[in-house]
Amino acid sequence: MPVSPNYVPDPRLPALGGDFADPVRAADFPELRLRWRNTRAAASVGLDDLTAQEWSAHFGRFEPLPGNLEAPLAQRYHGHQFRVYNPDLGDGRGFTFAQLREAGSSRLLDLATKGSGVTPWSRSGDGRLTLKGGVREVLAAGMLEALGVPTSRAFSLLETGEALVRQDEPSPTRSAVLVRLSHSHIRYGTFQRPAALERPDLVRKLVDYTLDLYFPGRMGEADPGAALLDEACRGAARLTAAWMAAGFVHGVLNTDNMNITGESFDYGPYRFLPHSDPNFVAAYFDHAGLYSFGRQPEAVFWNLRQLAGCFLMAGSPEDALVEVLNGFGDLYREALARAVVRRLGLSFQGDGSDARLVSAAFGALSAGGAEIRWEPFFFDWFCGDEARALAGPRGEVYRRPMFEDFRREVAAAEPDRPERLDHPYFRREAPTELLIDRIEAIWAPISGADDWAIFYSAMSEIEEARTAWGLQPG
Structure with missing residues (x-):
């Protein structure tokens, strides 16, 4: 394959050794039909010059990329699933x-798969992915990136020509293999496995590996575990806040996810909120609402506590870890203020006005009920343009007394890059949304007639929204 100057291989996972990952072989699929190719993501890692044949060879047959991993590696991990510990996990x-x-950034990134075949950790599964599951993940990753959420990017989706049987959707159903591009696939559960096996030496090895690759500025600190927990808390606070600002419900916030x-x-049973509802759940099997929209910050903090326990058994002092955990609340509140202010297209002030604005925004969304959908609210009030919001199709609702506090806080805020409103996207009556009914409408013609036109149209709309919002992840 022609190697782009932007292609810089750096295979670091093998250095962890066989205690953390196992070499595996990809499935031999009956056919490979390219359904989605993320050209923008490919350009970011120097793989945009691949021909269609080369793309299928590398992301369908998984022939090694030059200078990269000689064989794919299935990672080992444990995890809490709905707060029940499960040692029978791993890349299945x-x-x-x-x-x-x-x-540009020189960040280390992973290309990892979903649906690429059985591994030592497949248990009784077939190691496959449904085509519908792949389509849903492409849509989710694209929409979240557009809304400024730190997310993996769906890199490639190939249909693989197998008929799969599933209990939760009509079967047989079509199969696919997905490749995602992400900063890291080291999970909280990756630390939990050696901790559960009572191997503090392996926990320390993983801590050193993770700090070296992802947080080199924290290397050499007296307590590496506390340093890594601090970084994990900061990242988790930014992520959770971005979910909340996007009205996104992950659905399965287990420690291995x-x-x-x-x-x-x-992305499995995710949902985007139709309107404000803290009790909204994404997974039909989440009967207790453990991972409902409003409980996501609590769920993430619970997961961080489990991660801290791994560092405790590896020698980090308990008081140091508790001090780090105690800071999560403040980190999350600031991150939420930044995320909501950013979504409204306003400038973050770093004082009490941001908190008042966020409180007023959530209060307005709650008061609006089913009359105000989540995404249109942020669309209407982008850059604090009250005249535009009141002149729009939902303007009559915004004039009601229940919106007075919000309108007052917006009027006192400073717009950030108001020239973004010149984008044609903001001349529409409503923004791009990804509610469940639309996802099903996108899938229906694919399933019924192999018609992908609506899917590609939706992805074009999401890309237009991304450029219009101009939001940076985090």
Whole structure:
């Protein structure tokens, strides 16, 4: 393959050794039909020059990229699933395929898979991904990136020609293999496994590896575990706040679904809020509402406490870890203020006015009920343009007394880059949304007639929204 100057391989995972990952082989799929290729993400790692044949070879047959991992590696981890510890986990239908540096930032990134075949950790599963699951993840990652949420990027989706049987959707159903690009696939559960095996030496090895690769500025500190927990808390606070500002419900906030660098990934039964509802759940099996929208900060903090326990058994003093954990509340509140202010297109002031604005915004959303959908609210009030909001299709609602506090706080705020309102996107009556009904409407023609036009149109709309919002993740 022609190697772009922006392609910088840096395979670091093998250095952890066999206690953390196992070499595996990808499935031999009956066919490979390219359905999604993220050209912008590919350009960021120097893989945008691949031909269609090369793309399928590397992201369907998983032929090694030049200078990269010689064999895919399925990672080992444990995790709490709905707060019940499960030692029978690991990469059961995926693996890390390559590691490489991002053009411009030089961040280390992983190319990892979903649906690439059985591994030693597949248990009784077939190691496959449904095509619908792949489509849903492409949509989720694109929408979250557009809304400024730190997220993995859906890099590639190929249909693989197998008929899969699933209990939670009509079967047989079509199959696919997804590749995602993310900063890290080191999960909280990656630390939990050696801790559960009573191997503090392996916990310390993983801590050193993670600090070296992802937080080199914290290397050499007296307490590496506390330093890494501090970084995890900061990343988790930014991520959770971004979810809340986006009206996003992850659905399955288990410790094996949270990574150490604070990106959202692995989208299963997610949902975007239709309107303000703290009790809204994404997973039909979350009967107790453990991971409901309003409880996401609590769930993330609980997961951080489990991570802290790993560092405790590896020698970090309990008081130091508790001190770090005690700071999460303040980190989250500031991150939430920044995220909501950013979504409203306003300038963060760093004083009490930000907190008042956020409180007023959430109060307005709650008071508006079903009359005000989540995404249109932020669209209407972007850059604090009251005249535009009141002249729009929801203006009559915004004139009501229940919006007075919010309108007052917005009037006192400073717009950030108000020229963004010149984008044609903001001349629409309503923004791009990704509610469940639309996802099903996108899938229906694919399932019924192999018609992908609505999917590609939706992805184009999401890309337009991304450029219009101009939001940076975090």
